[in-house]
Amino acid sequence: MRVLVFSFALRRSLHTLANRIGPGRMRALVTLLAVFIFFNFCLRLVLAVQNGDAQLFAPQRLIPALSVGALFDAGVASYFLAPIAWLLAFSSSRNSGSLIRLVGVLMVPVCLLWGWVACLELLFWHDHGVRFNMIVVEWLFYPHEAFDQLLSAHGSQTLGFLLCLGLGVAALTWVALMRLLLPRLGARRGRKRERYIAALLWSLAPVLSYHMLDVSAKDFSGNAALNELAANGYFELAHALRHSEPDYAQAYKTLPHEAVARKLALELAASASQPSQPVAQSPEPLARDVVADLPGGDQRRHVVLVTLDGMGAEFVGALGDGRHLTPTLDALAADGLLFTRVYATSRRGTVGQEALTLSVPPSPSGRVLTRVSAAVGAVSLADVLRSKGYESLYFYAGNDHLGNMKPFFAEHGYGVVPLPGAVDDDELYRQVLPEIHRQHALGQTVLAQIMTRSMRGAGGRAGQPLGIEDMVRDTDAALGRFMAAARQQAWFAQTIFVFVADRATASSKRGAHPMTLEDYRIPLLMYAPGRVQPGRVDTVASQIDVAPTVLALLNMSYRSHFFGQNILKEGVKHQRALLSDERTVGYYEDGVVVELRPNARYRLVEAGTGKVLKPDAHTDELLTDAISYYQMAAESYRSGRLRNGR
Numbered sequence: 001m002r003v004l005v006f007s008f009a010l011r012r013s014l015h016t017l018a019n020r021i022g023p024g025r026m027r028a029l030v031t032l033l034a035v036f037i038f039f040n041f042c043l044r045l046v047l048a049v050q051n052g053d054a055q056l057f058a059p060q061r062l063i064p065a066l067s068v069g070a071l072f073d074a075g076v077a078s079y080f081l082a083p084i085a086w087l088l089a090f091s092s093s094r095n096s097g098s099l100i101r102l103v104g105v106l107m108v109p110v111c112l113l114w115g116w117v118a119c120l121e122l123l124f125w126h127d128h129g130v131r132f133n134m135i136v137v138e139w140l141f142y143p144h145e146a147f148d149q150l151l152s153a154h155g156s157q158t159l160g161f162l163l164c165l166g167l168g169v170a171a172l173t174w175v176a177l178m179r180l181l182l183p184r185l186g187a188r189r190g191r192k193r194e195r196y197i198a199a200l201l202w203s204l205a206p207v208l209s210y211h212m213l214d215v216s217a218k219d220f221s222g223n224a225a226l227n228e229l230a231a232n233g234y235f236e237l238a239h240a241l242r243h244s245e246p247d248y249a250q251a252y253k254t255l256p257h258e259a260v261a262r263k264l265a266l267e268l269a270a271s272a273s274q275p276s277q278p279v280a281q282s283p284e285p286l287a288r289d290v291v292a293d294l295p296g297g298d299q300r301r302h303v304v305l306v307t308l309d310g311m312g313a314e315f316v317g318a319l320g321d322g323r324h325l326t327p328t329l330d331a332l333a334a335d336g337l338l339f340t341r342v343y344a345t346s347r348r349g350t351v352g353q354e355a356l357t358l359s360v361p362p363s364p365s366g367r368v369l370t371r372v373s374a375a376v377g378a379v380s381l382a383d384v385l386r387s388k389g390y391e392s393l394y395f396y397a398g399n400d401h402l403g404n405m406k407p408f409f410a411e412h413g414y415g416v417v418p419l420p421g422a423v424d425d426d427e428l429y430r431q432v433l434p435e436i437h438r439q440h441a442l443g444q445t446v447l448a449q450i451m452t453r454s455m456r457g458a459g460g461r462a463g464q465p466l467g468i469e470d471m472v473r474d475t476d477a478a479l480g481r482f483m484a485a486a487r488q489q490a491w492f493a494q495t496i497f498v499f500v501a502d503r504a505t506a507s508s509k510r511g512a513h514p515m516t517l518e519d520y521r522i523p524l525l526m527y528a529p530g531r532v533q534p535g536r537v538d539t540v541a542s543q544i545d546v547a548p549t550v551l552a553l554l555n556m557s558y559r560s561h562f563f564g565q566n567i568l569k570e571g572v573k574h575q576r577a578l579l580s581d582e583r584t585v586g587y588y589e590d591g592v593v594v595e596l597r598p599n600a601r602y603r604l605v606e607a608g609t610g611k612v613l614k615p616d617a618h619t620d621e622l623l624t625d626a627i628s629y630y631q632m633a634a635e636s637y638r639s640g641r642l643r644n645g646r
Contacts, residue, residue, distance in 0.1 A: 024190025025099070026088045026198050029081050031180050036077045036114075037070050039173065043118050044069055044229050047125050051225050061223065065230040068220055072232035075209035078202070080110065085202035089195040096186045103185060107174055115170030119162040121233045123154070128347075130228045132237040133582055135348070148422060215239045215583075216599050222612075248364060248634030252585075253600040255627050257635065263628040267574065268565065286563070286636065290548070292555045293569070298388055299555045301531070302436065302495040303447045304486075305546075307356065308475055309349060312505040313521035315472045325472040328480035329499065329523065336497075336527035339537045339567060343520040343577040343588070344504045345544065351580060352502035353405070353451070355543035357381055357412060359562035361633045362580035364596075379561050381547040382413030382447060388556060391444045393417055393435060397428035397453040405451075414449065425452045425478035433485055440491040451502065452478070468505075496553060497527040500546055515586045515593045517607045520579050526553065540575035540588070541567040563629060578629060587626030592619060594626040602626075 044066060048056045056062060084106070091099045124132060139146035151159060189195065218230040248254075268288060292298075313319045316326050318333035319340060345355040345362040354360060357380050382392035394414040396405060410416050419431055432450055439446045452475055479499075486492050501522035524546065526532050532553060541549075544564035551558065552566040565571050579586035579593070587594045588607060595603040602623065604613040613619055 023194040023198055024188050025091060025096075025185055026085065026190065026195060027187065028088065028103075028181050028184035029085055029198075029202060031184055032081060032084070032177070033074065033077050035173075035177055035180065037073045039114055039118075040069065040073045040232065041066060043121065046122065048229055050122065050125060051129070051229075053225060056223075056226060056229065061221070061226055062229075064220060065226050068218060068230040069232065072213065072218070072230070072235050075206075075213045076232050076234045078205035078209050082203045082206055085199040089199040091189060100182065100185045103181065104178055107177055107181075111170040111174040111177065112166070114173060115168070116163075116166040117233060118169060119166040123150075123162060125228075127153075129225065130582070131231040132233045132240065134240050136237055137240050152422070214599075216597075216601075219597075248631060251598045251600075252364065252596050252630065253602055253623075253627060254631050255624065259624075260628045260631050260635075263624055264632050267625065267628065268563075268570075286561045286632070288560050290551070290556075290558055290560045292557045293552070294555050296555065298557075299531075299553075300388070300445050301528070301554060302440070302445055302491055303385070303390075303498065303550060303554070304432075304436070304495055305356070305447065305449045305498040305500070305550070306479070307353065307449070307451045307500060307502045308479070308523075309452045309502055310505050311472065311475060311501040311523060312503075313501075313523055314505070315469075316523045319521075319523055323469065325469055326476040328476045328483065329525065332483070332497075332499065332527050333523075333525055335529055335534050336525050337532050337535055337537065339524035339526075339539070339541060341538055341540045342500070342522055342524040342545075342567075343517065343540070343542055343579065344501060344522045345520075345542060345578055346580045347503055347505075347519075349451075349502040350405070352543055353408075355578075356500065356502070356546050357409070357449070359544045359547045359564035360636075361544065361563055361578045361629050362585060363633075364580065364583055364585050364598075364630070380412040381550070382409075382449075384547075384551060384556070384558050384560075385447050386413050387558070389445060390447050391415065391439055392447040392449070393439075394449050394451075395419070395428060395432050395435075396451040397423050397425055409449075422453065425475060426481060428452065429478065429482035429485070432482070433489065436491060437489060440489075440494075493530075495528065496532060496550070498546070498550060499523065499525040499527065500543070515579055515581065515584070515595055515605060516610070517577070517579075517588055517593060520577070526550070528553075537567065539567055539571050540577055541571050542577045544578060545571055563633065576625070585626075585630055587622065587629060589622055589625065590618070592622055594619070594622050596626055596630060 048062070056065075084103075087102075088099075121131065124130070124136065128135070213235070215231075215236070218227050220230065221227060254260075264286075268286070311326075311329075313321075315321055315323075316333075317324055317330040318326070318338055344352050346352060351362050355362065359381070382390075385392055392414045394409040394416050396419065406416050417431065417435060419428065423431075428450065432448060436446055436448055483497075486495075486497075504520045504522055522543075524541075526549075542564065544562070545567045546564070548560070548562055548564045549567045549571075552568060565574065576587065576589040579588060583598050585596050587596075591607050592613065593605045593607050595605060597603070604615065604619045604623070605611065606613055615623075
């Protein structure tokens, strides 16, 4: 009996609500809302199937994800339903046919948007395992370069199929939608007062959505893929646009400035000439004088730093892979100094470029390559070497406009060598060799920083993209041809070659925790026969440590503003890595990953098992370390040592 009474009361309440927000013809708004929610419900199911993890379909997991997703869908729908509400409120009572035709025309672009965005989400989920993020924001700023990148990665047939699929989905959605809307739009208008009140309520919905819905609501579980399913692509994109560079102090857990400066000073003190100097009293907390280990001064040698696009450790034979994909790197590793436990700061190449160039922790937003040096000291590898008389050059095989790379490197002390658009790695290396030769002939010492692009899908036959293993082989083979040509150059014997990946390939199963340490492991190899002693270094290190280590091999003393450390010296005593995955930033040390998340949240995770740990004295110390790195980076950015370049 109680169940019947409750069911009756619920039906009456829903009926009353429907009449309040949808009197007469305005009931069409309720239909539109329901169709949009159902459309995104189907999209989530398709994404879950594409994910390939059957555990996502467990009712206790899928139902909460779909419920949270419906809330996001309703919030997004409120923005386009509000203007339609006023259209229906003021519609004429005499001619419903004109209203039906008008709504039918308006629904064409709406359905096209739904269809194409859904197909783009399928493509994005396939590539990244997440809903829209800052990468799509870059696509909006640089559509031509983004299209070229997608074309090279997926091929024209795939993109053409998705375009047709989007059109087909849009057409079917339009037909189904208009069939549902026709009886609603042909109904009586309803009373004027009721229509205006309903329109006002629909207009208030976007305001409530803006203030009440937060992106963190999707993070209801420890499963990354499940949380992403709960998200809404439109909402995620809007959030990325509005929060391109979040205020760290407001979004993340912080400590008093003096405590952070003192802690970071202790972390970096081993590389300073006066380690006992209280850094907190310095106007620039990071400033310290690094002193060369050996007498005799600088060893002026050319530095060729090759950043291998997406060459994660899982592809490299010298790091344990058995597929023999990288014979060139493996041979170089046998005669060079191989670092076996170096971790990328991100799964995004642009974040890695920032770490290699500026030696700074990753940005929580993922919005990178937009920072330029201010007047205080030298903040890039090129700046340090330029103070020693070096000429620093940057070469990139792809579109350096995408990701803001060209102005970034130009503003950080590099001469950007122009290339004829996106080229393959062989053409890139052909541009590098004569430029270094020319500088060497002039008596100039060079830093040549080279960014490959084979792993982004360059190459292939008949417009077809290469598979991942083929891309690895192409990258390695082109590197082999470059090194063979370099050995014939007069400057080869006076050069230190550095080979490092810009990012990990994020090859872990979707749904794994985003801070799975092994997913970030990348190769780092320093090669200079007769000058760099061959061997293997098993010290845990980060991309931000590459620049200080290169400078140490050159036996240079310099004023440092780097967050990184010399892997071969300080790094042995202080083994740690910095990681990021969109809005989550992490710090690894002693088998523990400290995750810092928005809304001042954090998690302590055992790196080997993913088990969430309870706080204790040791983890509290690691939490302080993590906060010190990221808070000081944010404060340095805000104070002007690093500033936004856009």
